[in-house]
Amino acid sequence: MSETPIPAQKSRLRAALESDLFYTFTRSPVAVVAAFVVLLMLLASVFAPLIAPTNPFDPASLNLMNGFTAPMAANDFTGDVFLLGTDDQGRDVFSTILYGMRISLFVGVSAVLFAMVLGITLGLLSGYLGGWVETIIMRTADVQLTFPSILVAMLIFGIAKGITPVEYRDQMAIWVLILAIGLSDWVQFARVVRGATLVEKNKEYVEAARLIGRGSGAIMLRHILPNVLSPVLVIATISLALAIIAEATLSFLGVGAPPTQPSLGTLIRIGQGFLFSGEWWILLFPATTLLALALSVNLLGDWLRDALNPRLR
Amino acid sequence: MLAYIIRRMAQSALVLLIVGLVAFAMFHFVGDPIDNMLGQERTADDIERLRKQLGLDRPFVVQYFKFLENAVQGNFGMSYRQGRPVIDILLERAPATLELAAVSGILAIVFGIALGVFTAIKRKGFAANAIMSVSLIGVSLPTFLIGILLIYLFSVELGWLPSFGRGNVVDLGGWSTGFLTTSGLKALILPSITLGLYQMTLIMRLVRSEMLEVLRQDYIRFARARGLRDRNVHFRHALKNTMVPVITVIGLQLGSIIAFAIITETVFQWPGVGLLFINAIQFVDIPVMAAYLMLISVMFVGINLIVDILYFFIDPRLRVDRTGGH
Numbered sequence: 001m002s003e004t005p006i007p008a009q010k011s012r013l014r015a016a017l018e019s020d021l022f023y024t025f026t027r028s029p030v031a032v033v034a035a036f037v038v039l040l041m042l043l044a045s046v047f048a049p050l051i052a053p054t055n056p057f058d059p060a061s062l063n064l065m066n067g068f069t070a071p072m073a074a075n076d077f078t079g080d081v082f083l084l085g086t087d088d089q090g091r092d093v094f095s096t097i098l099y100g101m102r103i104s105l106f107v108g109v110s111a112v113l114f115a116m117v118l119g120i121t122l123g124l125l126s127g128y129l130g131g132w133v134e135t136i137i138m139r140t141a142d143v144q145l146t147f148p149s150i151l152v153a154m155l156i157f158g159i160a161k162g163i164t165p166v167e168y169r170d171q172m173a174i175w176v177l178i179l180a181i182g183l184s185d186w187v188q189f190a191r192v193v194r195g196a197t198l199v200e201k202n203k204e205y206v207e208a209a210r211l212i213g214r215g216s217g218a219i220m221l222r223h224i225l226p227n228v229l230s231p232v233l234v235i236a237t238i239s240l241a242l243a244i245i246a247e248a249t250l251s252f253l254g255v256g257a258p259p260t261q262p263s264l265g266t267l268i269r270i271g272q273g274f275l276f277s278g279e280w281w282i283l284l285f286p287a288t289t290l291l292a293l294a295l296s297v298n299l300l301g302d303w304l305r306d307a308l309n310p311r312l313r
Numbered sequence: 314m315l316a317y318i319i320r321r322m323a324q325s326a327l328v329l330l331i332v333g334l335v336a337f338a339m340f341h342f343v344g345d346p347i348d349n350m351l352g353q354e355r356t357a358d359d360i361e362r363l364r365k366q367l368g369l370d371r372p373f374v375v376q377y378f379k380f381l382e383n384a385v386q387g388n389f390g391m392s393y394r395q396g397r398p399v400i401d402i403l404l405e406r407a408p409a410t411l412e413l414a415a416v417s418g419i420l421a422i423v424f425g426i427a428l429g430v431f432t433a434i435k436r437k438g439f440a441a442n443a444i445m446s447v448s449l450i451g452v453s454l455p456t457f458l459i460g461i462l463l464i465y466l467f468s469v470e471l472g473w474l475p476s477f478g479r480g481n482v483v484d485l486g487g488w489s490t491g492f493l494t495t496s497g498l499k500a501l502i503l504p505s506i507t508l509g510l511y512q513m514t515l516i517m518r519l520v521r522s523e524m525l526e527v528l529r530q531d532y533i534r535f536a537r538a539r540g541l542r543d544r545n546v547h548f549r550h551a552l553k554n555t556m557v558p559v560i561t562v563i564g565l566q567l568g569s570i571i572a573f574a575i576i577t578e579t580v581f582q583w584p585g586v587g588l589l590f591i592n593a594i595q596f597v598d599i600p601v602m603a604a605y606l607m608l609i610s611v612m613f614v615g616i617n618l619i620v621d622i623l624y625f626f627i628d629p630r631l632r633v634d635r636t637g638g639h
Contacts, residue, residue: 143328146613151572158594158602159339245455252457253579255594272461272580275469276476287458295453 024307031303037296041289045102052095057260085281087270093281096267097289103263104293107177108244114182115243116236119189124220124228126190127197138194141187149184150246156180157255170258177256181243188235196228230308237301241294248290264290321621325614332610336603337380366391389604394596399604403586408488409479410578410585414570416501417509421570422563425513426552429520433528434547445521448514456573460507460580467503475500477582508577512566519562523555557624564620568613 025031044051085093126134144152157180164172200206201224209219250256251265259266264286271283383389389399432441451459468476480496482489491497527533528551536546575587582588586605593601 143331146328146617147610148569148572151575151609154575154590154594155602155606158597161594162339162597162599249455249457249576253576253591255591268457268461275461275465280465283461287461291454291458294455298453 021307025303028303028307030299034296034299034303037292038300041101041293041296042105044098045105048095048098048102052092052098054092054095056091056096056099085279085285087279087282088274093285096262097264097286100262100264100267100286101289101293103174103257103261104244104247104265104290107174107181107247107257107263108240110178111181111185111243111247112236112239114178115185115239116189116232118182119186120193120225120232122186123190123193124197124224127194128201128216128220128224134194137190141190144184144187149242150249152184153180153246153250154253154255156183157250161255170260173256173258174261177247177250180250181246184246185239185243188239189232192231192235193228196231197224200224200227234301234305234308237297237304241297241301244290244297245294248294264293318622321618325618328614329610332606333381333384336384336606337377339599339603339606384607389607390600392593392598392601394593394598394601399600402589402601403604403608404487405489406584406586406589408490409583410571410574410587412491413501413504413508413577413583413585414567414574416505417512418567418570420505421509421512421516421566424509425516426520426559428513429517430524430547430552432517433521433524436525444517448517451510451514456507456511456576457580459510460503460577463503463507464580474503476503479584504577504581504583507580508570508574511573512570515566516559516563520555520559523558524551527551527554560623561620564616564623568609568616571612572609 025035049055087093087096122137126137157176160172160176160179161169164176197220206219206223209223214223247256247263248265248268251263252269254269257263257266259270262270267286268283268290271286274280274282387400389403391397392399392402395402428444432444435441454462464476467474475496478500479491480498480500481494482491482497483493491501533546533551536550541550571587574583574585575591577583578585578587579591586608589601590605592598593605
């Protein structure tokens with residue numbers, strides 16, 4: 001790509017900046033904007049406690065008199081001004097969105113990581129070992145694929161909710177949500193990893209590793225895994241968008257994040273109640289945030305798919 | 314062919330058995346229904362009586378066989394929350410969901426195919442490009458946001474259509490229908506659009522890409538060379554040959570429509586099976602959850618089976634590959 005001869009030793013950062021992937025990235029305005037939005041939202045979520053003007057879940061900081069203040073308008077009683085207005089309890093909508101996004105992203109990212117680890121493990125095992133291990137894993141995957149993943153997630157959430165004692169339900173809800181979305185989403189990863197493993201395991205480097213006496217586990221993890229990771233990366237990005245939407249949907253339906261730890265979906269659920277009374281901002285801003293987040297991650301995933309695999313275009 | 318069909322049926326039966334086991338395990342291990350049904354002021358007698366009444370005092374295996382036997386007969390026990398037989402509740406709720414699903418399905422198929430053909434034929438036109446761009450946004454929008462958006466536009470701002478419920482329904486011997494009253498029909502519009510939109514985009518994009526593929530084939534060029542009119546070429550020759558994948562997707566999406574009805578029904582407070590299921594999850598009403606799971610699995614597995622078998626009749630080319638492969 002570059003005109004200058006590549007130096008023998010270069011830093012990882014330089015290598016990354018000179019890679020084809022980075023080059024195509026800088027040439028795609030959509031990808032750059034999407035990445036910028038995602039990065040901004042990630043940072044805003046991580047540093048939410050520092051950025052948010054108020055802590056919406058600290059009852060001491062709330063003033064009921066501030067309820068239903070319109071965006072950028074002074075409150076009738078207190079004269080306070082809020083960037084995006086306040087909800088019925090006087091919570092600053094901007095702050096609740098920051099905290100909500102934090103939970104949405106945390107659940108989304110954790111669920112995808114969980115699905116990824118599970119899918120990669122099962123995919124490697126079934127692809128490399130074959131036999132009855134493969135039969136059981138892939139049949140299970142087939143059965144699960146018969147049902148829409150949101151339905152699977154709902155069922156797992158319902159069952160997990162039944163198992164946890166009543167007094168822990170709200171506390172556990174976030175973890176149950178991660179488990180439910182993760183378990184509903186591992187099949188994609190397992191299928192792709194299995195397919196790639198079937199191709200890789202007959203190549204010479206695997207043969208060589210086996211000849212020098214490396215165990216199956218080491219071959220799978222150290223030799224095959226690094227070579228099947230690039231499709232996994234694409235699926236992970238697209239899965240993240242799906243997981244964020246799934247989480248929002250579940251929370252919106254009231255079978256997700258509890259009102260004490262509202263995610264964007266919970267906020268939309270709350271906001272829907274004020275649609276008829278004219279307080280549009282309680283609904284509009286969380287909904288727009290969710291949309292921008294999901295759309296950016298989706299566009300980033302699309303771009304990554306095209307960039308890593310030109311054949312798939 | 315017969316061997317293939319038999320094998321597919323055996324597979325389907327196995328899936329249903331597994332689902333049945335999951336449903337039963339839910340019954341047996343999840344939650345304490347007594348806890349959910351009785352309030353704070355309960356006596357040991359109350360608990361014992363209720364355990365007997367619900368059959369929770371018998372051994373595991375007995376309960377399992379009883380469960381299977383009952384499930385086949387459509388008896389899923391009593392709802393923990395409502396204290397009525399689950400099957401009665403389901404039957405009472407089913408017409409609402411089925412009517413909604415039918416209307417959305419028809420909307421999705423009719424408009425999906427029409428728009429797909431249109432965007433394929435007028436590929437370069439402004440309208441076709443606009444439709445494709447809008448459909449891309451439609452795919453990224455979560456269903457519940459589309460529903461809220463429609464409510465905001467047509468119920469809050471314009472006040473044309475109701476935002477929740479089924480309107481007035483007419484009872485036709487156990488089947489309550491909203492088709493016969495004006496308010497019932499008006500109430501159907503927004504939910505069915507919400508529910509059908511995603512499937513419509515899916516069908517549209519599929520029909521479009523299949524049409525583009527077919528229109529490039531030689532026999533289309535020959536048909537044109539023979540001087541056939543455009544309409545004949547497009548609909549008699551091209552569209553017919555795009556139907557195999559389209560029918561597959563339509564078949565598989567039918568099941569999804571019923572499943573995604575859960576979301577639409579919650580947004581519009583539509584008194585169907587989906588809303589029942591969501592409420593069952595919220596209140597950990599295991600019998601209702603299990604019954605819904607069983608019913609929807611029978612449906613999904615059945616649809617998959619029918620679509621697979623239909624292949625044989627629609628496309629003779631597939632017969633050879635399918636029986637030999639796998």
